[in-house]
Amino acid sequence: MKAPLSHIRVLDLSRQLAGPxxxxxxxxxxxxxxxxxxxxxxxxxxxxxxxxxxxxxxxxTRECPFFLAANRNKRSVTIDIGHQExxxxxxxxxxxxxxxxxxxxxxxxxxxxxxxxDLKKIKPDLVYCSVTGYGQDxxxxxxxxxxxxxxxxxxxxxxxxxxxxxxGSGPQKTGMPVSDFSAGLYATVSxxxxxxxRERTGEGxxxxxxxxxxxxxxxxVEILRHxxxxxxxxxxxLKSRNMVPAQAFHCADGxxxxxxxxxEQFRKLMQGLGRPELGTDPRFETNRLRKQNxxxxxxxxxxxxxxxxxxxxxxxxxxxxxxxxxVNDISQVFKDPHVQHRGMRIEMNHPTIGNVPLLGNxxxxxxxPPSYRRAPPLLGQHTREILCEFAGADDAVLxxxxxxxxx
Numbered sequence: 001m002k003a004p005l006s007h008i009r010v011l012d013l014s015r016q017l018a019g020p021x022x023x024x025x026x027x028x029x030x031x032x033x034x035x036x037x038x039x040x041x042x043x044x045x046x047x048x049x050x051x052x053x054x055x056x057x058x059x060x061t062r063e064c065p066f067f068l069a070a071n072r073n074k075r076s077v078t079i080d081i082g083h084q085e086x087x088x089x090x091x092x093x094x095x096x097x098x099x100x101x102x103x104x105x106x107x108x109x110x111x112x113x114x115x116x117x118d119l120k121k122i123k124p125d126l127v128y129c130s131v132t133g134y135g136q137d138x139x140x141x142x143x144x145x146x147x148x149x150x151x152x153x154x155x156x157x158x159x160x161x162x163x164x165x166x167x168g169s170g171p172q173k174t175g176m177p178v179s180d181f182s183a184g185l186y187a188t189v190s191x192x193x194x195x196x197x198r199e200r201t202g203e204g205x206x207x208x209x210x211x212x213x214x215x216x217x218x219x220x221v222e223i224l225r226h227x228x229x230x231x232x233x234x235x236x237x238l239k240s241r242n243m244v245p246a247q248a249f250h251c252a253d254g255x256x257x258x259x260x261x262x263x264e265q266f267r268k269l270m271q272g273l274g275r276p277e278l279g280t281d282p283r284f285e286t287n288r289l290r291k292q293n294x295x296x297x298x299x300x301x302x303x304x305x306x307x308x309x310x311x312x313x314x315x316x317x318x319x320x321x322x323x324x325x326x327v328n329d330i331s332q333v334f335k336d337p338h339v340q341h342r343g344m345r346i347e348m349n350h351p352t353i354g355n356v357p358l359l360g361n362x363x364x365x366x367x368x369p370p371s372y373r374r375a376p377p378l379l380g381q382h383t384r385e386i387l388c389e390f391a392g393a394d395d396a397v398l399x400x401x402x403x404x405x406x407x
Contacts, residue, residue, distance in 0.1 A: 003030020004368045008195065011093060012036065012074065013081075013102035013109070015043045017147070017177060018211065019131045020070040021184035023101055026191065027073030028361045028370035034093065034386055035071060035377065039078040039405055042379040043067060056354035063353055068376045070184075072348060072358060076377035077386040083406045087112050092391040094119050094126065098198075099191055103131040106141045116206045125204040127194040129187050135210030145211050147177035154179070154215035159222055162237040169235065182214040244290040245269075245297065248327060249305040255327040256310050258317075263287060268320040272313075273304045348375040383407055 008031040012023040020035070020043065027033040037043050049064035080086040091114070094100065100119060102109060109115050116128040130136060133145010151157050151173045161172035190207045198204055216223065221241075222233045233241065238257070240246035245266075246259045260266050263286055267279035278284060278300065283293040290297055305313060310326045317324045326332070333339055346360040353375075361370035387393040387407070401407045 002368075003371055006030035006032075008032070008099065009097045010034065010099040010101065011090070011097045013090075013100060013104070013114075014131060015103065016045055017066070017070055017180040018183040018187070018209075019101050019103040020045070021181060022129075022131070022187035022191070023074065024070050024072060025184070025188040025361075026099070028363075028372070029368070030371065031099075033074040034097070034382075034390075035074040035076045036081070036090070037076055037078050037379060039080055039380070039407060042076075042078070043071070045070070046379065053353050053356065055352055061352045063350070063356075063376070068356065068358065071376040072372065073374050074377055075374070075382035075386060076380055077383045078380035078407050079383075080406050081109075081112055081114065083404070085401065085404070085406045087114060089387065089391050089393075089401075089406070090114055091119070091122055093386075094122050096390045097123065097126070098195070099127045099129065101129045101131065101187065101191070105144070106130075106132060106136055120204060123204070125198050125202055127191055127198060127204050127207070129191050129194075129207040129209060131183055131187050131209045131211075133211045135213065136208045140212075147179040147211070148173050150179040150211040150215045154212055155219055155222070156215055159219070159233050159235055161235045163235050166237065171235070178218065179211045179215040182218055183209055183211045186214045186217070243287060244294050245301055247298075249301060251305050251310045251313060252308055254310045256305065256313055257325055257327060259323040261323065265322055266290065269317065269322045272317045272320045272322060273301070275300075275304065346372055348372055350375040351378055351381070380407070 005026055008026065010023055010026050010031050010033045012020065012033050012035045014020055014023065015037075023033050023035070035043070045067040046062070046064065048066035051064065052060045053063045053065065053068065055061045079089050081090060100116075110118070116126075116130075119128065120126050132141070133150060134140040134143055151160075152171070156178065157171035157173055160174060162169035187207065187209045190209065194205050194207060225231045225233055238248040240259070243259065243261055246261070248255050248257050258269070260269055266284065266287075267276075270276055270279035278297075282289075284290050284297055308316075314324055314326055328336070334345055339345075344360045344362065346358050347355045348358060350356040356375060358372075360372075363370055384398060387398060387401075393401070398407070
């Protein structure tokens with residue numbers, strides 16, 4: 001069975017994380033993704049180290065985890081798009097592509113004659129996706145946008161972290177670049193939707209993805225509480241805004257997170273903790289009552305959880321279908337037998353590293369699952385083959401372009 005996107009070719013003009021992450025999603029499902037990078041320098045993410053990954057000989061390579069995380073299944077070509085001949089190479093390649101994804105500052109590619117209106121004259125059914133911090137219009141369109149800034153502006157930081165009455169509290173960013181990844185995923189969905197539309201109508205289109213917009217989209221409940229109820233949600237740490245008990249508890253050897261979503265689950269929780277009478281206590285019978293009497297309930301639970309290990313409580317409560325889990329660090333995550341069974345750790349053979357472990361695609365499709373065909377490329381690894389294949393360049397042309405530092 002052919003991969004579902006094996007008929008799609010993507011020209012990836014993006015750098016950093018959001019755009020490359022999106023292009024990698026398409027590549028995992030079979031798209032031929034051609035990554036265009038600056039000669040000698042490449043994607044900025046190549047240099048986001050230390051740390052840099054060590055090769056089989058134990059020596060440090062030039063490859064860093066940031067780049068490796070978002071660029072598998074791609075071919076790399078180096079082209080200086082600031083050079084007129086570089087721009088012409090891009091135009092010749094676009095004629096053979098279905099999708100262009102880019103994340104330059106607004107107006108940059110238009111100045112080079114590589115904007116959507118320019119390239120659709122070459123490829124009328126082109127799907128062209130721009131990913132920026134603030135979008136293609138509006139008062140902030142010319143601002144540079146980075147993940148931590150967008151987490152702050154979107155409201156994510158305002159609800160992340162301990163509440164104001166806890167010493168040392170304050171707004172926190174998430175432990176991973178959620179604004180970048182949300183933009184990348186929305187870009188992927190949008191490009192797939194545009195390709196479906198093209199299959200039915202033959203019509204291409206332009207896609208405008210903004211990190212500010214996609215970051216806000218991660219807060220639907222909190223935003224609706226504000227819009228519909230007039231509330232401004234505050235930081236509450238590890239507690240739930242709606243459910244009690246739903247938070248982290250200290251056990252004898254670590255922390256456990258509990259998420260009791262129904263009254264029946266609460267009764268099962270108290271049975272598992274050896275205090276079944278509290279499941280029908282008039283103070284705690286319903287979630288509304290538990291919220292009202294939270295200050296009475298939580299100290300009781302604190303004392304009970306400290307009597308046993310995390311593993312004991314996870315096994316005991318999971319057997320009763322009470323949602324809970326240990327607070328794992330990353331090394332513990334990959335020791336988990338369920339994670340191992342799900343195949344989230346993959347290995348690919350890299351030209352300088354050897355076998356490099358990577359995070360697998362989480363999608364599990366019964367007929368057309370993601371595939372892992374190419375390790376993240378070296379800078380310009382495929383320049384010759386790509387320009388010969390799609391730009392009609394021969395050895396003499398390649399030598400001249402290299403001498404002029406166009407490639």
